[in-house]
Amino acid sequence: MRGFRHRCIIVAQSSAAASPTDLAGARIGVTGWPDSGNTWTRALLTEAGVDLASVEWTVGRLTAEHPITDRFDGVVPRSDLTVTTNDVPMVDLLTSGRLDAVFTPFLPPGFQRPDSGMRLLFDNVTREEQAFLRQHGYVPGIHVLAVRAEALTAEPTLPAELGCMFRQSEQIAAARHRKLLDVTPWLSTAFEALDATGCQDPNRIGIDANRTMLHDFIGHMRLQGLISDEPALNELFPLDLSGEGEMR
DSSP, X not given: OBOOSGGGEEEETTOOOOSGGGGTTOEEEESOSSSHHHHHHHHHHHHTTOOGGGSEEEEOOSSTTOSOSOSSTTOOOSTTEEEOGGXXXXXXXXXXXXXXXXXXXXXXXXXXXXXXXXXXXXXXXHHHHHHXXXXXXXXXXXXXXXXXXXXXXXXXXXXXXXXXXXXXXXXXXXXXHHTXXXXXXXXXXXXXXXXXXXXXXXXXXXXXXXXXXXXXXXXXXXXXXXXSSOOOHXXXXXXXXXXXXXXX
C-alpha cells in the first residue's frame, strides 16, 4: 500500500494555514503516533523545516464513531504528546479552535460539505503530491508484507513466490484501470496526472527499487523518536532472494 500524505492534513475552514511551515508551534492532533502513515505526514513538516518539538501533539479519536483512540497501548512515547481529554473527538477540537490541524489517513464523514467547518491544508493537493514525486522519485510506502520464520523454514521460496503473485496482481489491476474497466469518474484524469510526473512505475516492488524510500523512512523514524538508531537494510531484510522475477 502506498499513498501521499498531503491530503491527510486537515485544518479549520477559517484557518490561515496553507503550508506545513504555517504549522510550526501549532496544536496538532494525530490518530496514532507510531503508525507509518502519520510518520510520513509528520515528515512533510520536517522537510519543510518545521521543528517537530515545537508542536503540541495530541493523540485521540478522529470522530465519535472512530474505533481507534490511540496506538501506543497506553504508554505515551514522548513528553510532548498527550491524549485527548474525556475522549473528545478531534474534529470537534479542530472546529472549536482547540486544535490547529489534524493528521488523519481518512477524512471524516461530511468533510466535503460546505458547512463542515474543515478543509485540507493545501489548496492544490495534487500539485503538491506531483512535486513530491518529482523530487523524491517515490510514492511513500505504508505497509510491509512479512512472513513468519517457521513458514520460511518449511518453504524457503515462499517470499519470492508471494512477491511474484502480488506483482502480477498489481499489473493486472493497473491494466484494467487504464482500460477504464473501473468506472470511477475522472480515473483517466488521475492517470494523466501520474504520467505527467514522468514516473513510469509508482508501485515498484523489492528492496533495490525502494532503497531511497526506505532510507528516508528510517531516517524520519529516528528523528521522530520511534527508533534510537538507523539499522542497515540488510539487517531489516536479511534474505538474499536473487533470480529472475523474484522480489529482492
